[in-house]
Amino acid sequence: MMDSTIGPLNDLISMAFALVVENLPRDLTWPILLLTIGLATSIWLLRSGFGAKGADGRMRRMPLREFLLPAEIYTHISARVDISLYIFERLLRPLWLTTVVVSVAPSTESLVIEQLNTIFGSGPALMVHYGWMLLYSLVTLLCYDFIFFLIHYAEHKLPLLWAIHKVHHSAEVLTPLTRYREHFLEGPIYAFGAAAAFGIAGGVFGWLFTESITEATLFNIGFFSMLFGFNGAFRHYHIAFHYPGWLSRWLQSPVMHHTHHSYLEQHWDTNFAAVTSIWDRMFGTLYIPEKDEHTPWGLGPSIQENYRSFWQNVSGPFRDWAVMIRNKTKSRRAGFQK
Numbered sequence: 001m002m003d004s005t006i007g008p009l010n011d012l013i014s015m016a017f018a019l020v021v022e023n024l025p026r027d028l029t030w031p032i033l034l035l036t037i038g039l040a041t042s043i044w045l046l047r048s049g050f051g052a053k054g055a056d057g058r059m060r061r062m063p064l065r066e067f068l069l070p071a072e073i074y075t076h077i078s079a080r081v082d083i084s085l086y087i088f089e090r091l092l093r094p095l096w097l098t099t100v101v102v103s104v105a106p107s108t109e110s111l112v113i114e115q116l117n118t119i120f121g122s123g124p125a126l127m128v129h130y131g132w133m134l135l136y137s138l139v140t141l142l143c144y145d146f147i148f149f150l151i152h153y154a155e156h157k158l159p160l161l162w163a164i165h166k167v168h169h170s171a172e173v174l175t176p177l178t179r180y181r182e183h184f185l186e187g188p189i190y191a192f193g194a195a196a197a198f199g200i201a202g203g204v205f206g207w208l209f210t211e212s213i214t215e216a217t218l219f220n221i222g223f224f225s226m227l228f229g230f231n232g233a234f235r236h237y238h239i240a241f242h243y244p245g246w247l248s249r250w251l252q253s254p255v256m257h258h259t260h261h262s263y264l265e266q267h268w269d270t271n272f273a274a275v276t277s278i279w280d281r282m283f284g285t286l287y288i289p290e291k292d293e294h295t296p297w298g299l300g301p302s303i304q305e306n307y308r309s310f311w312q313n314v315s316g317p318f319r320d321w322a323v324m325i326r327n328k329t330k331s332r333r334a335g336f337q338k
Helices: 006-024 028-045 064-068 078-093 099-119 131-158 159-169 177-181 186-208 214-235 254-260 278-282 310-337
Strands: none
Touching: 028 214, 078 099, 078 177, 078 186, 078 310, 099 186, 131 159, 131 278, 159 186, 159 310, 177 214, 186 214, 186 254, 214 254
């Protein structure tokens, strides 16, 4: 029965609140926020107020309130543009999300199972237990991390893709929402990669087991949501969270992503993976920063002014592509004249 105490305004407010909550980034859920704030406070206590970076990317001692939420960062135009780009991307997301995620993951999984059946015959019909579920999670993680690495590497090396990814690197300060600072054309690319990774891992383990691994898959999804939520939040947080050197060679500490966002030449094209350091170490792109290393964020003084407003970031790739086309046309004309 309908609650007689709820009128249309209350109902409307409840619907609006539910819509907002549904569209909040995973990083901004209470468990992730509390974990982030708890770790940040621990760093503040252990380092006697030291460990947070200002908008210039330099470390300095701060009182706790400023340490956790510095006004110079959260009132910066870059932080405000983060919000605008996130809302704009969320509005466009329904246009591609179903097509990319719902179709790519199942079709990839089916293709993998079909190919394994063709090459090796029927799977070994293994029984599901927690050891296999753990291995399934590890394989999924490594598969996702490798595909993320490849996409990210390509975005830095190919001018056509760098024109899109440049929007993410135009952030002059880092906040948890900077993780979602991306051009609306970039979301489908990473969604395709994630769907393919889950499809490949699901196909391999679907072929191996005789029983359904749906529960294990749901476990993986929940595990990854938590892992990437926290990892993404602290990677794009102004507080330097270091791991021991030996651990940084296997897992990317949040501060290693600070260097990835730096415009200093020694930091260019480093630390591409999402979680592990394995692929960056294998391909020579690993960079483990020194303690309290200076990391000024953004695209650098020479072009930052072209990527400061919301509209500049949305139109940026199209402006770059137009320049590429004009330059290519000029080169062709010059060749004909010769």
